[in-house]
Amino acid sequence: MSALEFFEKHPVFTREEFCNFMISRGTTNSHTQQATLSYHLKKKHIVRIQKSFYAKIPLLARNNFESYSIDPYLIAGRIRRDAVLAYQSAFDFHGVSYSLHHQCLFMTRQPARAFEFRGEKYISLQFPKVLIEQHQENFEVITVERQGMDIQVTSIERTIVDVLDRPKHAGGWEEVWRSVEHIPILNLNKVLEYANLLNNATTIAKLGFFLEQFQQQFDVNESILKSLEARKPGSVHYLERGKREPGTLLSRWNLVVPNSILKREWEEPNENF
Numbered sequence: 001m002s003a004l005e006f007f008e009k010h011p012v013f014t015r016e017e018f019c020n021f022m023i024s025r026g027t028t029n030s031h032t033q034q035a036t037l038s039y040h041l042k043k044k045h046i047v048r049i050q051k052s053f054y055a056k057i058p059l060l061a062r063n064n065f066e067s068y069s070i071d072p073y074l075i076a077g078r079i080r081r082d083a084v085l086a087y088q089s090a091f092d093f094h095g096v097s098y099s100l101h102h103q104c105l106f107m108t109r110q111p112a113r114a115f116e117f118r119g120e121k122y123i124s125l126q127f128p129k130v131l132i133e134q135h136q137e138n139f140e141v142i143t144v145e146r147q148g149m150d151i152q153v154t155s156i157e158r159t160i161v162d163v164l165d166r167p168k169h170a171g172g173w174e175e176v177w178r179s180v181e182h183i184p185i186l187n188l189n190k191v192l193e194y195a196n197l198l199n200n201a202t203t204i205a206k207l208g209f210f211l212e213q214f215q216q217q218f219d220v221n222e223s224i225l226k227s228l229e230a231r232k233p234g235s236v237h238y239l240e241r242g243k244r245e246p247g248t249l250l251s252r253w254n255l256v257v258p259n260s261i262l263k264r265e266w267e268e269p270n271e272n273f
Contacts, residue, residue: 009148049075082109
């Protein structure tokens with residue numbers, strides 16, 4: 001297999017992956033490996049996305065080299081070995097997001113600085129520490145094929161709990177609500193199992209409130225709500241820490257929820273139209 005054939009099979013790739021390919025062909029000299037990469041960069045067969053990370057440029061796109069669009073899910077999903085598309089980007093990937101976004105969020109054990117590439121922002125976030133401690137980073141993570149390559153993404157069930165746990169990565173509560181309205185079915189057992197794994201009383205309360213709001217849509221049994229209620233925090237917490245907008249205390253969950261969410265103010269008609 002030639003280098004060009006390697007690029008065809010690897011729409012995005014790391015320098016390590018390319019060097020392993022060269023070694024498999026008998027080229028073990030690191031200078032030769034780097035020279036080969038440099039040659040193909042100069043010929044615009046490939047483009048550097050970030051240090052040691054590249055993407056192929058198809059033959060027909062080389063005349064529009066700078067504007068050729070590279071799949072952001074492939075970039076986010078392959079830039080690290082353990083990368084997992086998550087939060088807002090997992091909703092995007094599963095096709096339930098309400099809004100269009102120009103950023104990709106992914107989890108990894110060792111996050112790096114965010115970067116931008118061709119109009120898209122890439123943000124790496126650390127897996128929740130409790131998952132790392134239990135070696136459960138891949139709980140409810142599914143592998144999917146994208147242009148012949150495998151990438152990983154959190155399931156719908158895990159994503160819902162993740163955005164409740166860390167709402168700042170969800171695009172706002174309106175986005176969460178409107179996105180969830182697009183989800184036809186939910187495996188509640190998986191939702192509860194993952195929430196239990198995070199073992200966070202505030203997240204449990206948020207989940208209880210959330211499932212109560214969507215009780216009819218997801219056919220949530222009252223016994224599920226009661227089991228969550230029994231594990232609510234002992235003191236009052238806010239739905240989103242750091243935000244103190246006018247809200248209502250829901251004693252069932254020991255949770256102060258903004259009135260704008262309880263009233264779903266985003267559904268009100270705009271008086272300007």
